[in-house]
Amino acid sequence: AVLVTLGLNLKPSLLGKEDPKQQQEQVPPSPMTTTATSTTNEEKESVTVPSSSDSKGGEEDPAIYVIGDLHGDVDCGKYWVDRLQLADLDEKKWLKPDASLVFMGDYCDKGPYSYQTMHFVKSLTEAFPDRVTALMGNHELELLRDRDERTNPKYMHLAWSAVHPGExxxxxxxxxxxxxxxxxxxxLLNASIEIYSNRWHNSVLLTPNAPEDDERVAVTEIFEEGEVRDLxxxxxxxxxxxxxxxxxxxxTLGQWVESLKVAHIEQGTFFVHGGLHPKFVEEILKLGGVDALNDKMREHATTDKFVPFMNTRTGKVIDNMLFYRGNHKEADGCGGLAPMLADLGVKRLAVG
Structure with missing residues (x-):
């Protein structure tokens, strides 16, 4: 399989290639060149990927196109789907029979167009269910958790990396x-600038009223008492x-988020937003593999079941898979992958 990664944190060593001495960055990059670079909100690493022409005998391998965290940037998602010429969205026709597309999660938060981004990815998964896969990111997981009244304060109340006020x-x-x-x-936007300028992001919550037992203050406290604060x-x-x-x-939007996959295996590649911790691989296998894990998540993703489920052993495994970053940051992260990949019956790991 040829992995073409767009905004994806996939190390060259995870692809079974040596780390190149030099990588040429292009903005925006051509997705069919050997280097693909993110155009999302966060700066990502350039990664080298094999081109189709590298396959033996000159035959093209099936290509898996991978788009990383969009975070409320619907234009970025539309740009790459159009640039790659994967589909005719007006005719709802898939144009590349030997290609598929995987979205790595984190469609919401940070950017002001999460609503449009989610609807865009949702429309692709519904129009081309056999070609397009959408994974759940840690931000979607936190969104599901926020729906429960027992979650207070909520992730969406954080003054950083959460819901953009313009959303x-x-x-x-x-x-x-x-x-x-x-x-x-x-x-609210000016208050956000004030919060960041003064490094108050760990001390202020974007909520009308902060919980009584929380040392942080509500964003409304930035404003003088009176009409403006009340408004x-x-x-x-x-x-x-x-x-x-x-x-x-x-x-329909809530049900779509609930249906997102935790992980996906395609052509020998294990796709997951965060990563794989060695102590949890056995848990995945005990459940019956990735499909069983995804089914278990969907069964418990509704508002009334989700928070209690996330406190179970399986819930903690899923939480770790969406948040873990050790595979590519720890000293021997890549070296420790080999036994896990062998146990899972895959060749490589792709993370968001």
């Missing part, structure tokens, strides 16, 4: 976005309620 305008369905909302959004508290509470409501288990 909320896409989720209001009960009324139109008005001038007052635009004013509140401007105030921000009122609207922010409304926005966040509408946001979580859009991902409820009885909505």
């Amino acid at each position: 909320y305008q896409h989720y209001l369905t009960d009324r139109e976005w008005d001038e007052t909302d635009a004013r509140v959004l401007d105030l 921000i508290a009122e609207r922010l509470g409304e926005y966040q309620e509408a946001y979580l409501k859009a991902f409820a288990s009885n909505t």
